[in-house]
Amino acid sequence: MRISTKGRYALRVMLYLAEHYTLGHIAVKVIAEEESLSPKYIEQIMSKLTKAGLVIAVRGANGGYRLANSPSNYSVAQIIKVTENNEDFSPCAPAGGTPCPRYKKCISSDVWQLVQSTIEELLDNLTLTDLLRMQQDKLGTPSLYLTYLSHLNKK
């Protein structure tokens, strides 16, 4: 699970759509403008999100995109998995291919699998509504956000 701009942009877009969930569909042109991103690049990302069923596209004039479900139904992991070229991170045990010859006795590969599963677990339990709530807290009265920040600084 590697994070590139594609995944990061996708999250920003999904977050934008979640913020304006009640407005119905929104055009790429608007989203890209508001988020200061390349419209054509966002188009490609929307294509992936659409094919995965995360968003619904409305073609033609006055069309655009909207979330297929309510924001609470989306985890960050879901969004990242759709946009990123997965199956990296622990190359010794590829999904379909033959594993590394020293896989049986080697322990380092287990470290990377552990990292992977840890991130997945974290992002699986982080929904768009969680993020919206954090954003509220960040701007106004902190509650959950402070808890999370303290965890972050604990490191």
Add this chain to the structure above:
Amino acid sequence: MRISTKGRYALRVMLYLAEHYTLGHIAVKVIAEEESLSPKYIEQIMSKLTKAGLVIAVRGANGGYRLANSPSNYSVAQIIKVTENNEDFSPCAPAGGTPCPRYKKCISSDVWQLVQSTIEELLDNLTLTDLLRMQQDKLGTPSLYLTYLSHLNKK
């Protein structure tokens, strides 16, 4: 904190040195041979590890490398930080540069920081001796290793 071959190879080498800790210094030629890695590439990695003080180099014939301290003093995080080009992962808040203009009101960047700190916390508490013990368990009687595996499969 991004993981490329450089970091992965570094861990394998450090693990190898930890396994043969009592033997004194070992030449790159030997390590590369045993681990099936490019000697010249390992040389570069050793240079970083040496400059960071993680290993001690002995030049000249019959020279080589050995750990500067006992295996229990090394965390995986330490090794990775030395070898990988850090300061990626959350490009909106670079260490020395100016942060993203929307950093104050944007929440997505916090997600990536959270991922980063989670991985750091995990790898900070994982020492080379931990890994050696896991390896023992993996080959023989499982104890800690099973605990860790169950956590992994829980996802």
Add this chain to the structure above:
DNA sequence: AAATAATCCCAGTGCAATAGTAGGAAAAAG
């Protein structure tokens, strides 16, 4: 002293993935 065996240092190269650009076809609305 000379040959040898190792680290050190720095430069260059090939490749693959990322991060976009570009152009136009299809669909829906006015």
Add this chain to the structure above:
DNA sequence: CTTTTTCCTACTATTGCACTGGGATTATTT
């Protein structure tokens, strides 16, 4: 039938990664 949007495919430029190579330096061995 014109405009506005998504859709689809191809192309490109840059970047970073994963090495490769050549030689200088240092120490051992003979």
